[in-house]
Structures are given as structure tokens and as C-alpha cells.
Amino acid sequence: AQKITQTQPGMFVQEKEAVTLDCTYDTSDPSYGLFWYKQPSSGEMIFLIYQGSYDQQNATEGRYSLNFQKARKSANLVISASQLGDSAMYFCAMREGRGGSNYKLTFGKGTLLTVNP
Amino acid sequence: GAGVSQSPRYKVAKRGQDVALRCDPISGHVSLFWYQQALGQGPEFLTYFQNEAQLDKSGLPSDRFFAERPEGSVSTLKIQRTQQEDSAVYLCASSLGYSLGDTGQPQHFGDGTRLSIL
Numbered sequence: 001a002q003k004i005t006q007t008q009p010g011m012f013v014q015e016k017e018a019v020t021l022d023c024t025y026d027t028s029d030p031s032y033g034l035f036w037y038k039q040p041s042s043g044e045m046i047f048l049i050y051q052g053s054y055d056q057q058n059a060t061e062g063r064y065s066l067n068f069q070k071a072r073k074s075a076n077l078v079i080s081a082s083q084l085g086d087s088a089m090y091f092c093a094m095r096e097g098r099g100g101s102n103y104k105l106t107f108g109k110g111t112l113l114t115v116n117p
Numbered sequence: 118g119a120g121v122s123q124s125p126r127y128k129v130a131k132r133g134q135d136v137a138l139r140c141d142p143i144s145g146h147v148s149l150f151w152y153q154q155a156l157g158q159g160p161e162f163l164t165y166f167q168n169e170a171q172l173d174k175s176g177l178p179s180d181r182f183f184a185e186r187p188e189g190s191v192s193t194l195k196i197q198r199t200q201q202e203d204s205a206v207y208l209c210a211s212s213l214g215y216s217l218g219d220t221g222q223p224q225h226f227g228d229g230t231r232l233s234i235l
Contacts, residue, residue, distance in 0.1 A: 045226035107159030
């Protein structure tokens with residue numbers, strides 16, 4: 001089974017509008033962290049936002065927020081007031097466990113976001 | 118520099134040749150990771166170092182792949198007798214420290230090396 005599922009291969013949004021990118025995850029470990037990364041065409045992976053499994057509140061970082069629904073195992077990224085520079089591939093990733101087992105990221109297949117002027 | 122630096126940015130090699138990819142992590146970062154990203158896919162884990170110790174190499178696809186970090190800083194990923202299926206972007210990432218019992222330390226990525234095997 002896929003650990004991270006991103007069901008939207010591509011999304012389009014008008015500039016200045018909000019957009020939600022979907023991510024569902026699969027783990028039996030009670031301790032985990034969820035990350036979103038942005039990958040522009042230049043190739044660099046840019047860290048956007050993090051949500052821990054024990055966090056009580058949804059994470060926010062500027063125009064990015066994470067809609068964390070633990071029971072549904074979903075961690076959707078919301079981008080408000082989209083800008084042309086937001087056009088990129090977006091990856092959801094998970095790290096499972098804590099202590100010595102807590103290191104590698106498992107990524108989804110990504111969603112290509114295009115912001116239209 | 119301030120970020121993770123990878124070189125070369127692009128590498129073209131003929132099938133059967135050996136290649137070496139370099140990663141210079143953020144200064145002071147203890148943890149270093151290598152990932153392989155095939156075209157149109159998300160990155161996949163290859164190997165992990167904590168300082169100079171390679172703690173996990175479970176993602177290396179074959180014994181043709183070898184990684185080292187001898188002084189706990191710069192790392193090299195070597196691929197011997199390259200095959201066409203090795204063509205991918207190889208990403209290096211680093212993070213600040215040991216696992217602290219939380220899951221929240223982000224990994225900071227370099228721009229990657231795009232490897233093409235002819």
C-alpha cells in the first residue's frame with residue numbers, strides 16, 4: 001500500500017485565489033510527522049510546512065496552512081492568495097517513528113500546480 | 118554557503134562508466150540523506166548518514182551504488198558500471214541533528230544532480 005497518496009496529478013488555480021492540494025497517508029505508528037515541499041522547475045526541494053502527529057492545532061506558515069484530519073489520515077495543503085511564483089510541483093512526505101528510527105522521508109508522487117494570471 | 122550544495126549539476130555518462138556525485142551539506146548538520154528522483158515521481162530514499170556513520174543503506178538499488186561521508190561533512194555517492202535505469206535526479210539533503218524524539222526537523226535539500234546515462 002502507498003504510504004503517501006496524492007490523488008491530483010495536476011491542479012489549476014487563478015492568481016489570488018486559494019487552492020487545496022490533497023494528501024492522505026498510511027501508517028500504524030502513532031508518532032509521525034508530515035511535511036510539504038515545493039519543487040520548482042529548477043529542481044530544488046523547498047520545505048514549506050510541518051505537522052506533527054501529536055500537534056493539537058493545524059500548522060500555518062504565512063500563506064501556507066495544513067488541514068490536518070488525523071482520523072481521516074489526511075494532511076491537505078492550503079495555499080491562500082495564489083501567486084504566479086507558486087507554480088511548481090508540490091510533494092507531501094511523511095516521517096514515521098521517533099528516536100533512532102526517525103529519519104527518512106517517504107514522498108508522494110506530487111501535484112503539479114499551475115497558477116494562471 | 119548557506120544551503121546544501123551538490124555537484125555536478127548535470128552529468129552525462131556512457132553506460133558502463135563509473136560516476137561520482139558530491140554533496141556539501143549545511144555547515145553543522147549532522148544528518149545527511151541521499152534520494153533518487155525518477156522523472157515524474159517523488160524522491161525515494163537511498164541512504165542516511167549520521168556524522169560519518171552510514172546508519173541505513175536499505176534504499177540503495179544494487180551493490181553498484183556506494184556512498185561515503187568519511188569526515189562527517191561532504192558526502193559522495195558513487196555509481197559503478199552505470200546502467201540506463203540509473204538515469205534520474207539524485208538529491209542530497211541534510212538536517213540539523215540527531216533524532217530528538219520528535220519528528221519535526223525538516224530536511225534541507227540541494228538542487229540535485231541530473232544524471233543521464235546514454
